[in-house]
Amino acid sequence: SLSDKLQNIFKNLRGKGRLSEADVKAALKEVKMALLEADVSFKVVKQFISSIQERAVGEEVFGSLTPGQTVIKIVTEELIKLMGSETTEIALKPASEITVIMMAGLQGAGKTTTTAKIAAKLKAKGRKPLLAACDVYRPAAIKQLQVNGEKVGIPVFTMGDKISPVDIAKGAIEHASKNGFNVVILDTAGRLHIDESMMEELIRIREAVEVYQTLLVVDAMTGQDAVNVAGTFNDKVGIDGVILTKLDGDTRGGAALSIRSVTGKPILYIGMGEKLSDLEQFYPDRMASRILGMGDIQSLIEKAAAEVDEEQAKELSQKLRKAEFDYNDFLSQMQQIKKMGGMGSILSMMPGMGSQLAGVDMDEGERSLRRVESIILSMTKEERANPGLMNPSRKQRIAKGAGVDVSEVNRLVKQFDQMKKMMKQMPGLMGGGKRKGFGG
Ligand code: GDP
Ligand code: MG
Secondary structure, eight states: OHHHHHHHHHHTTTTOSBOOHHHHHHHHHHHHHHHHHTTOOHHHHHHHHHHHHHHHTTOBOOTTOOHHHHHHHHHHHHHHHHTTSSOOOOOOOOTTSOEEEEEEOOTTSSHHHHHHHHHHHHHHTTOOEEEEEOOOSSTTHHHHHHHHHHHHTOOEEOOOSSSOHHHHHHHHHHHHHHHTOOEEEEEOOOOSSOOHHHHHHHHHHHHHSOOSEEEEEEEGGGTHHHHHHHHHHHHHTOOSEEEEEOTTSSOOOHHHHHHHHHHOOOEEEEEOSSSTTOEEEOOHHHHHHHHHTTTOHHHHHHHHHHHSOHHHHHHHHHHHHTTOOOHHHHHHHHHHHHHTTOHHHHHHTSTTHHHHTTTOOHHHHHHTHHHHHHHHHTSOHHHHHOGGGOOHHHHHHHHHHHTSOHHHHHHHHHHHHHHHHHHHHOTTTTTSSOOTTOOO
């Protein structure tokens, strides 16, 4: 995943006071690949990376953050900035006037569904919306809007499918003004691909009636295509805002970033499901975390589940609780950690762990893994099972047996104690806590 990649890159940046140009360059090369994988457009990535580069070089590594976390912090802040920093509300006229909203987008993007979702939100705010069935091409389109309207308790204006969308729009607005509606949402037709006649129809509607907001609906799962669609609609038709649908799927949502910077128009809402209540306000900071996949406890748990033998983990967890953790466990634990991509990678995925671990040098632990193994193997059975037996003469003997300096044995003993302490703070990871997310 993206998160793993970033963590891996940044592992190399640990333990430095100030970010050098070379550090930042190397890290950003990987960030670039990762963003491209998350569906951020090439042009946007290029601009983004160069602006980060400028900002990150020479940046001081903040307090308890590692250099890697510092770069992540900068990248996150810049991603948020690119998405407009703030949440944008849908623009409406005063309640005494009629606000006409025209929905635009390709077929299947989610226009008809989103029309009803938005109407329900506006109704909850005290507006009186009317939906207008302007898709006269797709056979079941009118019926679909009527069904959706009924679900949210909002009337649908229709004139059948023999009348032009322009006339239906006019008719709907007339109906609204006679019947006290103050929002009219036009559900228009889409095509499978961008085509001129579809866009011309939207322009004709806008020439005939006063459309206050043209909202483009795009499917987040289509990635780069969604970005291209947004760019074309904005150039040819002109849009005021975007709704990004189907973010409940497994897409990273990088399209959100590109859409904002390609069109300059805000994302107003995100579609989070097929239900008509599944429409959420767009929060740039949340989207940035999603794109980077940070604090991704779930993926950490999955990773642990995939690599750690469950039985062994359970046993270990019990030992920890009884404070029986010994050098044999330490050895097998280090081997598990190695399989899982290193201690630094694991801990940096846990929000809030950074500051607690500021004094613990994980990478050094990983590098000396081999030597640690030989040190432990030089201990007697008794010593391995009873860490309390350790004393200076035993340490001398062990160092000799492993062919290392006694200072390394001392360091191992210290690391062992740190590890023991740390493992106690993470019983869930090591098998004592929830197991629900495991498997699969
Ligand atoms: P239109 O052709 O643009 O009017 O698209 P529709 O509103 O008919 O939606 C096409 C399909 O996408 C339907 O099956 C919807 O239920 C589904 N859909 C729309 N928005 C979302 C969303 O946010 N999440 C999910 N999972 N499905 C959605
Ligand atoms: Mg439709």
